[in-house]
Amino acid sequence: MLRQYAARRDDTPPTNAPAMLIATILALGAAVLHASWNLALKQGGDRYIAASLQFLFGGLLFLPVLLLAGPPRGRRSSGSPPRRQSTSGT
Numbered sequence: 257m258l259r260q261y262a263a264r265r266d267d268t269p270p271t272n273a274p275a276m277l278i279a280t281i282l283a284l285g286a287a288v289l290h291a292s293w294n295l296a297l298k299q300g301g302d303r304y305i306a307a308s309l310q311f312l313f314g315g316l317l318f319l320p321v322l323l324l325a326g327p328p329r330g331r332r333s334s335g336s337p338p339r340r341q342s343t344s345g346t
Contacts, residue, residue, distance in 0.1 A: 293310065296310065297310075
């Protein structure tokens, strides 16, 4: 009975190694950016000015991507929940 559930070499699904490598690199890159963000804020004199400059440079860096790809699609930006549709038919 246990042989049914034992993994055999020909039953194993193919791995998606390139996607896993890209995901790992992106996660490590995000960790490095997060650590450098915190270091820059803690070592700067005025934290509000340092944060404002980081937001400004981040926005300028992302601007070409926004212009090429267009604004993100998804939920409304108002923050209100989606409207319910009436089930009464009136």
